[in-house]
Amino acid sequence: MSRIPQGELRRGWTTGACATAAVKAALDALWGDGFPKEVGIVLPKGETPVFALAHQAAGPGWAEVGITKDAGDDPDVTHGALIIARVEASRRGVQFHAGDGVGQVTKPGLPIVVGEPAINPVPRQMMIRAVEEQAARYGCASDIHITISVPGGQALALKTWNPRLGIEGGISILGTTGVVRPFSCAAWIASIHRGIDVARADGLAHVAGCTGATSETAVQSLYGLPDHAMLDMGDFFGGMAKYLKRNPVERLTVGGGIAKLTKLAQGAVDLHSARSQVDFERLAVDLGEDRVKQANTVLDALDLVGPPLAEWVATRAYDRVVKAVGRQVAADVVVVDRAGTILAQAGA
Structure with missing residues (x-):
């Protein structure tokens, strides 16, 4: 690291x-x-x-x-x-x-x-x-x-x-x-934009942005997408979504681990741990599960609540994606665990 x-x-x-x-x-x-x-x-x-x-x-x-x-x-x-x-x-x-x-x-x-x-x-x-x-x-x-x-x-x-x-x-x-400029992340976001440009120029109807290698492998396998349909989104959902809103494709899949997608579900667009955190008090209220307030991590909360948490994350994250990219892009969200197993899906 x-x-x-x-x-x-x-x-x-x-x-x-x-x-x-x-x-x-x-x-x-x-x-x-x-x-x-x-x-x-x-x-x-x-x-x-x-x-x-x-x-x-x-x-x-x-x-x-x-x-x-x-x-x-x-x-x-x-x-x-x-x-x-x-x-x-x-x-x-x-x-x-x-x-x-x-x-x-x-x-x-x-x-x-x-x-x-x-x-x-x-x-x-x-x-x-x-x-x-x-x-x-x-x-x-x-x-x-x-x-x-x-x-x-x-x-x-x-x-x-x-x-x-x-x-x-x-x-x-x-x-x-x-x-x-150190840690400006500009080069990463620019590469996401170029990936979108290449996908559009090649006529790809479906692209995917994932938070990491495990979710990317799961999403690519799920939909049989070619390598150049896979956008290296990482933590930069906002940078990807803003560009896709101006330069739309037919369909976008957002894939990620449950921890990062919980932050997206709560409204964060930069998913890096130094720049956004999960609000467990708010999560407990939204889930109607008071014991979630005691969780230290989203994985703790998942152990407490089980599948309903993953389903809530998928649904709320999907709502955030649609709001960010606009209705001209059909969207879906795939939530995975650390082994790459799909926990929940929402959207198209």
Whole structure:
């Protein structure tokens, strides 16, 4: 179990920021007097990080630089990865290529078209701007091939949502601001949104958001859903539901353990234990079971009350889901225990 650092959390830099710095430094070597000791860039919101070079190489007509990704205190799977940019002359503008460890898009619905390297729009814009600025500085044409590589990126990608999103062969080069804000959860919620986009683009009528691996396995088996129909909702029901309300599908299943879905039933939209708690006094009143007030956990309450608790959770959670996503989405809720056994269902 990962530990949240104490005190003020240190922010980090996205893969897109690292790739941009690597491009800028590589162009110094290709067009200028050699590799700099360090390289500074300006991010979209004005921050000016400076990066040390972790790798450098050059040959006839090309140069490459690697920057080590520092995610600060965020538990980012790409923390410590080496982001390498190779630059070489092109005949028409700036062109992007996926090197070893960077994925390619194979499914529609993402902000990058099928067949392109998984380098998101803002990092592309940042790198293009770096090329244009360096070209103006050195009096060169801004026609450059950029190849981004991440050694070990294919293995890292297995710890991300990329395989489900149809990004094959490695990680994505990401970032909208260039800054990683520790425990902001923005990347997780963005991945849920991209999962919805991919499902819609593929014409899927039914998607599922689950709180964890056990409930996901149960729901996927129950309905025979493909992998890319499974949204990695985790604790972020609110982030998923808000996006689905604006970008609806025909049907949504919400699956989860009884503890987290009890919080949803009581109105929470962020189901993390640090941000929402079960109100046992209120639960006792709603169930008409005064002894529930003495429970320390929902599992204690389940032992006391039995199936009626699971049925109440399913029904009330279903009501919350419908309210959150709107009537244009047919919804249902599946409550499971720790072994993955279905305890109760409600809805379509």
